[in-house]
Amino acid sequence: xxxxxxxARRFFTSVGQVFLVFFGILMLIDMIEQLRRFSGNGVGLAxxxxxSLFNVPETLYRILPLxxxxxxxxxxxxxxxxxxxxxxxxAGRSGLRFLVTPVLAALTIGLFTIGxxxxxxxxxxxxxxxxxxxxxxxxxxALSVSDSGLWLxxxxxxxxxxxxxxxxxxxxxxxxxxxxLTFGPDGLPATRIEADTARxxxxxxxxxxxxxxELASPNPELSSALWPDATRLESxxxxxxxxxxxxxxxxxPIWALxxxxxxxxxxxxxxxxxxxxxxxxxxxxxxxxxxxxIAAGFSMxxxxxxxxxxMVLYAMLSGFAIFFLRNFAQALGENGQIPIMLAAWxxxxxxxxxxxxxLLHLEDG
Numbered sequence: 001x002x003x004x005x006x007x008a009r010r011f012f013t014s015v016g017q018v019f020l021v022f023f024g025i026l027m028l029i030d031m032i033e034q035l036r037r038f039s040g041n042g043v044g045l046a047x048x049x050x051x052s053l054f055n056v057p058e059t060l061y062r063i064l065p066l067x068x069x070x071x072x073x074x075x076x077x078x079x080x081x082x083x084x085x086x087x088x089x090x091a092g093r094s095g096l097r098f099l100v101t102p103v104l105a106a107l108t109i110g111l112f113t114i115g116x117x118x119x120x121x122x123x124x125x126x127x128x129x130x131x132x133x134x135x136x137x138x139x140x141x142a143l144s145v146s147d148s149g150l151w152l153x154x155x156x157x158x159x160x161x162x163x164x165x166x167x168x169x170x171x172x173x174x175x176x177x178x179x180x181l182t183f184g185p186d187g188l189p190a191t192r193i194e195a196d197t198a199r200x201x202x203x204x205x206x207x208x209x210x211x212x213x214e215l216a217s218p219n220p221e222l223s224s225a226l227w228p229d230a231t232r233l234e235s236x237x238x239x240x241x242x243x244x245x246x247x248x249x250x251x252x253p254i255w256a257l258x259x260x261x262x263x264x265x266x267x268x269x270x271x272x273x274x275x276x277x278x279x280x281x282x283x284x285x286x287x288x289x290x291x292x293x294i295a296a297g298f299s300m301x302x303x304x305x306x307x308x309x310x311m312v313l314y315a316m317l318s319g320f321a322i323f324f325l326r327n328f329a330q331a332l333g334e335n336g337q338i339p340i341m342l343a344a345w346x347x348x349x350x351x352x353x354x355x356x357x358x359l360l361h362l363e364d365g
Contacts, residue, residue, distance in 0.1 A: 007098070011072070014074045030055055031052045034047075051128060051131055055124075064284075065288060065291050077308070107288070109285075114282070118281060126251045150168050150172070152165075159184045161180055179194050179195075200235065204234050276340050279340055283348050287326065297358035326347040
């Protein structure tokens with residue numbers, strides 16, 4: 001037990017050090033990128049730091065498997081240089097038995113990632129997207145999906161307009177059972193428009209079956225008016241802005257993903273990327289375990305055997321290959337070319353099988 005706790009402590013320390021190194025590097029790179037991206041929007045160093053603090057966690061979360069394999073390689077090389085691996089084997093503990101503790105530690109990190117880091121990253125990513133929208137467009141456009149349907153917000157110098165629809169097409173450019181509630185510059189409701197359908201065209205919504213009420217009049221019902229079909233209502237929204245308002249699946253906490261997916265599908269949108277992301281998050285502990293096993297297969301050897309640098313290079317290349325395969329499978333899954341379960345679970349399972357085969361060959365072959 002004492003040896004296992006010692007190995008676990010060394011493992012967590014090694015992974016934590018690599019994590020902090022990447023955090024510092026990515027912060028510097030992202031701050032420069034934020035200053036370049038928003039140079040024309042009045043963003044200074046403090047605002048760039050604020051944006052980077054919200055954006056970097058999502059990047060670190062995505063490369064966590066690479067951080068894991070680097071931390072594992074650093075651990076095994078350190079134990080090999082200090083001859084601690086030799087002592088462990090001399091004490092009667094085989095290499096496979098020695099790996100039980102790092103594997104359990106990797107699974108623990110994976111479960112912590114799903115339960116704690118995922119909601120934290122989702123919160124920071126959503127905050128980053130909100131800040132980015134404010135700097136780019138003054139925070140005029142937003143989209144959300146709930147049990148009551150689809151909600152959009154557009155705005156301009158004359159005030160804000162809240163749009164609610166029971167359902168929409170896949171890209172949100174055609175709404176059904178839609179209501180437009182316009183607020184004046186003073187924040188008070190000005191007009192209400194209800195339409196059977198609203199189709200987004202460049203610069204305007206085209207309304208069919210529309211009726212408008214002047215809410216500022218003493219009796220809004222008396223001031224109501226039917227609008228002819230194909231009436232245009234000015235809008236600064238574009239299909240790209242609506243699509244960007246969805247954000248990314250990583251901006252939704254894993255605990256809220258099932259309900260969010262149901263809401264998207266009820267509103268008429270495709271939730272394929274969100275379903276795939278949910279399964280990939282569930283497979284995250286297996287992927288981190290695979291990275292530890294790959295690192296062990298190439299670097300859990302005594303330095304007197306030589307070619308340490310070459311073996312470390314092989315381990316890194318193998319880790320990058322699995323990482324690329326996972327991203328490639330994700331792209332195929334999002335396009336519907338392979339099933340979601342296959343795209344999410346096959347890369348980590350295949351990596352574990354290959355790594356176990358290599359370890360069995362080295363330890364018992």
